[in-house]
Amino acid sequence: MILNSFQQQLNENNPEDFSGLKAVFLNCTLKKSPEQSHTSGLISISQAIMEANGVSVEVIRPVDHQIAFGVYPDMKEHGWDADEWPAIQQKVMDADILVLCTPIWLGEKSSIATMAIERLYGFSGKLNDEGQYAYYGRVGGCLITGNEDGIKHCAMNMLYSLQHLGYTIPPQADAGWIGEAGPGPSYMDKNSGGPENEFTTRNTTFMTWNLMHLAKMLKDKGGIPAYGNQRTMWDAKSDQDSPNPEYRS
Template structure:
């Protein structure tokens, strides 16, 4: 089982990423189930705006698209900014939009029989909104989003400290991350054993 985490922080490497720190809780749990996990920090790549698999001119999205092609599990991890997913997350989802029109050898949308989940961090309110926006987009693309396939860390309304700077709420976020990983892994395994057929024509 292969998993891909796309970290949509606004912070380029090597800056510490709160979003990646929480996402690594999910990574560790997935690895505990036997999954192989890759992490991509999207902001480090030259991902051009657009809705095609390759926008040309040095566009680095094709390398991410290749990883998506081999991943049974995809996790989109985003901070919350002004109550919404990051601009990087929006660009990633827009580029994934190209997958909607692609089918496999059995005429199924390429995201069918793959699962997806969400990780969110932020020192303001809005986690559930970000989760619903990203889950909705992933469902449109064709991914199966299991129940409770998310974790988040927020301290509530208003500005405050970051995930890496405050220990409050970490136990809950980690517990939810473990549940998320279990739900993703076992749903992906079930779909591997009993795949969804192509839609009726």
């Protein structure tokens, strides 16, 4: 059973309607499917809570796809023969919630997580219908696993990256598990203690509910209010006393 009795009770007594929300989890494991990903074990808890409350969830392993390096929306336009990122990017844009998920290697997020953030960044210059940056109105969080230190370090970088792109970050939007400073057991290993860890389970639960609550609030509101943050209005302003480089002759 993935969820404990209290988590199930929260689902059963939920007064909110989260149906209509969509979430994408990017599992930035280095392991191709169907190899076991320890990060997927933590994802499964958050996914189960979301799905029990009507949220449509898709979990994607970027490592299963041919993704080019770069910071443009489609790297096939920049010399690469193949790039499957644009299809993933569309799923991200169709979602209200994005959860970046990674193992820890040498105290850092995985190389796949770095690539995913770089590719997300490549879309950050796009605008929505209100003239705001395209990621406005969406919420983000992160899940981290490993058997060495680095949960908070990785979370700081990942959540900063998401908010810089335009995502809204709710309270306590990160959760993680690390075993004994390694080499030691990973989350899904037998007798690791990971799935039974009260601290990790609680934080994963709080993160998931906070993501759903804030995503619903933003969706009901129609996103972030479009005043004072519209790139289109900034570019059209008549006052160019402090021009950007493109304004200089």
